């Protein structure tokens with residue numbers, strides 16, 4: 001099997017006008033703000049009116065098996081995007097990891113998601129020896145599906161009526177990218 005596409009993380013970040021770095025506890029307000037944006041709530045499992053304190057409890061900054069990254073504008077200011085790569089720690093699934101990400105509504109479509117995903121997959125491929133990265137995405141989330149396809153993710157199945165969103169059930173697709 002051929003290697004899946006990868007994109008140079010530094011070049012992708014430069015194109016998007018951001019720096020990708022480890023997320024820190026001081027980023028919690030900015031990341032919480034990102035997760036409260038209407039477009040981000042629409043595309044994820046976030047619930048409106050979630051407090052910053054509640055979100056802070058969910059974030060992991062010290063877990064050895066999590067890579068939690070933030071995108072920060074080169075021009076300065078707070079983080080405007082984030083990605084979490086979570087390695088499975090069960091012995092027979094240690095070669096797999098799950099992914100979640102979000103970019104502030106006002107920054108979407110400018111290459112930030114590409115820069116974040118390029119950086120996270122660089123860790124998966126070249127530092128963690130992860131072979132399978134998988135995720136779930138709403139079946140109508142075209143920008144996200146296009147982003148994942150660009151990096152070699154393929155649809156594996158449909159989870160019917162997987163989540164409740166704005167008063168309706170919505171299907172999700174499971175997607176995965178195999179390294180070799």
Ligand SMILES: CC(C)(COP(=O)(O)OP(=O)(O)OC[C@H]1O[C@@H](n2cnc3c(N)ncnc32)[C@H](O)[C@@H]1OP(=O)(O)O)[C@@H](O)C(=O)NCCC(=O)NCCS
Pocket residue numbers: 039040041042043044101102103104107108109110111112113114115135136137138141142143144146147150
């Ligand atoms: C999904 C998300 C993370 C993508 O981040 P982004 O910064 O907007 O992504 P990029 O600008 O790097 O675009 C990546 C690709 O998406 C595609 N894309 C972007 N906007 C699109 C649109 N409006 N329609 C269709 N495809 C689109 C393009 O293929 C683009 O790649 P290209 O520019 O090289 O052709 C971001 O839109 C987001 O946070 N959405 C809300 C939360 C969410 O849905 N998270 C994912 C949950 S699975």
